[in-house]
Amino acid sequence: MGYRFEVSADGDITALGGKWTTGITHTVRLFAYPAGTQLASINVTGDGNWKYANLGTAVSVTQGSQYVVAVRLNSQSSGQYSNTVNFPYSYGGIEILGTAFLRASNAMPTNLNLTNSYGQADVIFQPCAYAGSLSANKTSVIPGGSATLTVSNFTGSIKWQESTVI
């Protein structure tokens, strides 16, 4: 059980992990979607909070491509879920498209659920350059007026650009 996600910028998956019952060790896997190819795996021991293990070799991921991260729960009374989640959800250069799950298998989960978060597996994603999001103190101004724009959640060096309609 885990989730399917799309990355908004090129970057690296540097760690896998998640949250499940304390003291129970599970394997977390990263798959390329839709091919189902396993890109990385690592064992993580749960501690009831979020726990991650660094991958020996980071996995390069590509803007616009989709992946699945999943923890293989194997009847150790360690699973958990959250509800009232509304996928898709974007944060930090990743868009989570939905919870993915597959019964009694180490293969890539293919079932998708948009309202619950099962598992719960997770990744640490380091975008090599991520433009973040823009906000403004006003989106319309009087003629000759001005606005202040702010960029947040970015990774890299900033350069501002502007354009009028040609």
Next chain:
Amino acid sequence: MAGEYCNLNFTDIPGQFGTQLYTGALNQKTYFRTLITAGACSDTSNALEISIIDPTYALQSLDLALVNQNINWDYNMGYRFRPVQDGQITELGGRWTDGVSHTVRLYDFSTGNVLASTTVMGSVSWKYNSIVPVNVTSGTDYVVAVRLNNQNSGLYSNASLPTNSGNLEIVNTLYRASSDLIPNTAVTNRMYG
């Protein structure tokens, strides 16, 4: 909008490398974005549009800063105005809490008669509905007001009235408690609604 995005040609703004950008004076609709680089990687943000307010939207054009908002008022609130030339009122609206619907009415100031009304879904970024155009006469006074009815949607700005904006003289702010009738209490240092 999608068509406009096809016609954008972004260029670097010299010397702007910080997390905030002060745009300076704008006189036409302008789009902004960031280009982020890290080593050989780069990424561009969404384009953010800053539009220019049509000066015929008289109150919006005053660009009054909000002092407080989401106030639980039961008032009919707006302003008295005087066209500086003959013309038509073609839209009614305003700004208040997002997603809250209120009725906006246009009154003849001398009689209190309702000349037009429409229900507008609120937006703190200003929202208007088209109405059947109402002919208005230079030098005659009218009132526009939004009926706030205990939905935590009221807001206000400081103001200095009377003032001219667009084709109107905004005479004063008017309000009346718990009524759909033409507002009858005037102030000149606030803009309620």
